[in-house]
Amino acid sequence: MASDVAYLGVDGLDSRMPEGLTRDMQIMLHGDTGIGKTVLASQFLYEGLMVGDTCVYVACDDLPNIMRQSLASFRLGSGAYEEAGRLIFVDAYSRVRSTEKYWLPDPNVLDEFYLFEKKLLGRLAGRRVRLVVDSLSTLFIQNDPSVYLAFNANRLKLLRRLGVLTLDAFVKGVLDDRSLASLMHAYPVVINMQFENVGGSVRRIIQLLKMRSGEFQAAPIPLSISPKTGIIAQAY
């Protein structure tokens, strides 16, 4: 009964793509610092766990425990899924030592990151996998654009071939505009989150910027974040 169609797990966004996502899609999530990219990532993982996916979270910007705590705030017990091998945390943040089973001490060496991802995903062959890298831009800033663009092109091909539904987070303002445009072109789905000044007050907005080969509504919608339920994205 497993479905070939997948969703993000944020109702206000999922309702804007009636055909859903295909399981071999890669999503670029681009947003301001502090806008809620990691919250969206946690809901993406939550959705995956509910539909029976094996979820991999690569933590580049903070310790994996931050995501465990975020999931706990939604009353999701990550421990049960970790024990069952359905939720895997990769520590790509710690440099000196890590208590995690999966640790990448130097993820900025993109060849090593590629091989690590390939090996880990190879171990999960035969399963429906959902991958989050939070955030990929952190790995790129130490590299030349020509290097990381070539790396990501190969990586996206691999993920597509393996049928891994992927959410790659990018922090706004970290990469140059030209590189950003190339990346946006490479991803079949692009979501933008940003702060917007409206009449003197600041609000958060979210927008499906691109969805290749799929019907979607592109208008930006305001969002708020509840500590108990996550992102509330609804246009009234």
Place this chain on the structure above:
Amino acid sequence: MGKKLAEEHRLIDIISTKDGVLQVGSSRMILLSAKAYVYLVQSVYEHAPHATKFLLYNVGYRAGQEFMGSIHGMASDKADLMRYAVKTFEQAGYGDFELMEFDLQRPYVRIRGKNLFEASLAEEMGVYRSPRAVDHYSRGMFAGFFSQLLGQEVVCEEMECRARGDDACEFVIMPFALEGPAP
């Protein structure tokens, strides 16, 4: 009292109705049809789609805590109290359950079930975009039972669900994991 508490428990023996009030033991109850439950969930979803599963879990959790609190004094054996609570839940029409594992020290509980009301109504509710684990009220109830027994909040996850095509619905109850497992 040991295992007999749950084995000899018959909900039907403590049901009474008088003056339009349905009592089960000391608790007032109402009968809510499966159809009415479907309408309830649909209405919640229409108003707050982002909150539906959390709301159902929370309601189940509070109800589970309250029920376990009401029977806590009936026995000293916590495994038997857990079996009694699950048996009551079963006799009230929520599904057919079996307590598979109970470890107070760890702590850890595993429950397996079939014919759960939420899974059986999932398609009719029409609020889920794709097949998934749907027994949120039941999850909350089980977490509430065990949380009350332990004296600390624990969480219940549905690792398998009939609504997702699995053979049965299986639940695991454990404390929240705020840190990774010990190396």
